[in-house]
Amino acid sequence: MISANLPILHVIVPLIGAPLGLMFRRSPTGAWLLALIISWFTLADSLALLLIVSGGEAVSYEIGDWAAPWGIEYRVDMLAAYLIVIVSGIGAVTMLYARQSVEAEIPRDRIYLFYTMYLLTLSGLLGIATTGDTFNLFVFLEISSLSTYVMVSLGAERRALTAAFRYLVLGTLGATFYVIGVGLMYQMTGTLNMADLVNRLPEVAETRTILAAVAFLTVGIGLKLGLFPVHVWLPNAYTYAPSVVTAFLAATATKVAVYVLVRIYYTLFKGGVFETLPVDEILLALSIVAIVAMSAVAIFQTNVKRLLAYSSVAQIGYMLIGISLATITGLTAGILHLFNHALMKGALFLALGCVFFRIRSVNVDDMAGLAKVMPWTMAAFVTGGLSLIGIPLTVGFVSKWYLILATLEKEWWPLAAAILFSSLLAVIYMWRVIEVAYFRERPAGAVSIGEAPLAMLVPMWVLVGANVYFGIDTDLTVGTARAAAALLMGG
């Protein structure tokens, strides 16, 4: 019974768990436990699904036994399983980490709200990755987005409110664009089911309505994933959100949006958009600007969270480059970087959470000499940073390697050079932080502080360890990414 319902449990359990969280108004620990248990449950479910679909056969589930295309179909294939493992894995680790960090950053009487919203977000993100229905996807997109806005607004500074509001307006624009795109497709094909759309789209692919649909879908999802130059909501949202929220969002939300884009281009249109439309050229151009300009912007930031936020926009550029190359290696690199970037940014933002926990600031100048008093936290930050730069033996290297390989396959040397150049910029912005933390003295009269609590260090180091482990043993990640890419390209 359970096994038959596997494809829906990881969505439905957090969805039901969210209102339960409201009951823990007076007991933050209870709410945390609930979120923790559900997170780990979804991880177990996701891993089981990955195991099932790794044979190459997708799992399909008809909600309420209404057969597709009338009913809503849930469909987990290799790519979807890979993604839900990322999302639920990051969720499970951040929840382990969350209790003390959340208590330190969110007023006690609102903590239950945070966990409720977190569960809704989790459900929404997992739903997006699971559903096989374009409109249902919109619903989950809104569930995850609306709850995300609330989570961002829970940040300690008042600026969190304006950041959340800006995110709300722009995010809603994005969702609206998406739903307009879906509407246009529905107008031409009369179906919302993805599998059905795949069959019906080719007939009408050349019509102006569908062209407009592709444009709306691209810009709408582009907004959600932080595509340059429509990423403007992202830096503020990441900067002012509570640490745990930033870590969770940076590692999952944008990745899910990238997934949606891959779905649209490669599943719905079977890669045909790249042949008939200049999508790839435009995305490529924007991404190249992103990886260079956003890395340069990151260099000048003084708030480290903001620095990493800009770095995220640049990193998303790498994924989009991989996707818009439209080759198996390129797509593998893009999909691989989804996973790897989640690991590195997750680790880095969790490290910043530990820093904030102790010194109540994430400004570069306040971090002077921090490595002496918080050696484990800063070591984690350095390792995450090395991974971000792409040093061998870390996941960052594996991603960059495949990306460069993909550009060389096409013999696009200047692009490879641009990627390497932006890595150099990453060295600069990471080094700024490392130099301050390791080679400057603690200011005289600074409050004496200790290392972050073990309950935060351990989950953080789990992610750091994963950065190294998957940098050495690439079988699981590369294997899955390549298989997913081959499935997508092969149709």
Add this chain to the structure above:
Amino acid sequence: MIASIPPGLIMIIGAVLVPLLPSRVRGAYMLALPLIGIWQLFSLDPGSYGQMTLFGFDLVHVRIDKLSIVFGAIFYIAAILGIVYALHNDDRTEQTASLAYMGAAIGATFAGDLITLFVYWELTAVTSVFIVWAGKTERSYQAGMRYLIIQVLSGVLLAAGAVVLAKETGSFAFDFIGIESLGGWLVLAAFGIKCAFPLLHNWLQDSYPEASPTGTVFLSAFTTKLAVYALARGYPGTEMLIWIGIVMSAWPIFYAVIENDLRRVLAYSLNNQLGFMVAGVGIGTELAINGAAGHAFAHILYKALLLMSMGAVLHRTGTAKGSELGGLYRTMPWTTGFCIIGAAAASAFPLFSGFVTKTMILTAAAAEGHLVPYLVLLFSSAAVFYHSGIKIPYFAFFAQDSGKRPDEAPPNMLIAMGLAAAACVGIGVYPDPLYAMLPFPVTYVPYTTEHVISDLQLLMFSALAFAVLQRTGLYPPELRSTVLDFDWVYRRLGRDWAVFLAERTGNALRTVYADFGGMLNRVIDAVFHYHGPKGLLARTQEIGQATLVITVVLAIFLTAFYL
């Protein structure tokens, strides 16, 4: 089980535990690692191990053949000597870094492909910089920074070269590379930096003497000899290397003669000895490659011995400057004796290790008819005696009495020096075991009348010159001075030059300079203007503006699609 661990990895992994161990057991633990390593190395049969396929290329993690065994074995021996020498030192950073560094160098020696080589190559750079920093002075921090930049640059060149080569040949195998292709040149440049080729050499004299007394001993043995190994593997018989080698062997001599810091003298002399090996690789005959490998083996031992003796002096007196030392033989007789043995080996005295290996390179040069290289190498040999053989022991232990009466070196230092000295003499007297290890069968006989006589002639005339110059007061006195080397060009001259020219040649150049400087400033300003916190790309946009941007992007997509 242990056979399946790649050589070198034992020490790298072992290094991780070092900071956690109490200091009592740490020394024994550190010493055990290279001992296990060397036992493991000799229990493995030649061949390739740890093959795997990564990114569609075949990688060979471990390749054991005669060439890699010689270098691997001497690296393990140097590791053991260095660890014994450093037993009294309780600096965890230096201990951890040095173990990992030595392990990385050994791992690189056995790398069968360029990717594995690259990983270990960078690892040696990153770990060794901590040894430089362990000097714990502002100078060592600055020197370490420069060192790190140059070393990492070498790794980047290697990676770039490897990718280009793989593109051309479809394989990352680390065998003969040659300079026919762009990839070959890139990899050669990477090796050249680590090998301290002329003009690429300054990191060596810059950083090694800034490390702690024990750190310098570790540093001296590995990085450059790893590069010699890599050259011998990838570029044997490349004629250009002969000329690079002879310039390397002759040029540093002049610096060595006038330099006052005796550890820096040894750094220059190290560079000059590398020249012999590079020239040997360039000649490329079996005898020459044997000579290069054998000389690397002997050189690691006697250079370590010399640096250990200077390190002991530095440890006891706090200085290694020739002008501040002298007369130490009274209270440090053992150190003096070991230093003289090291000096004799370095000068290639008959019955010492340098003689049986260096003469192989000279003979190979003569046999191939390279007259000019032969003569330059001959001149350099004489000069080695001059600065390593006479200058080091003379100014440290004899010369004018400085009045310093330091204690004899600590026992562990003496043991390490004693072991190294024994090896120097042992190889010199009975070279056959070393010859048996060399990559090619050895037919060379070191102790012929001709070799011995010509060598002694050189040494005697060199000694005569030193004595005459010293007596007549013509010898450059040991001054407390700073010797300017080529790095002055990029560290100081580069900055001053533009100013100087602008002032001297009037307004024309001044305008050009100002223009250039202005241009640079304008570029930085422009980058900051758009990317700085208040810049177009970074400031927080109003929602209205953001919406406008979104509309424009949508319009771009729609227009592009409809066209």
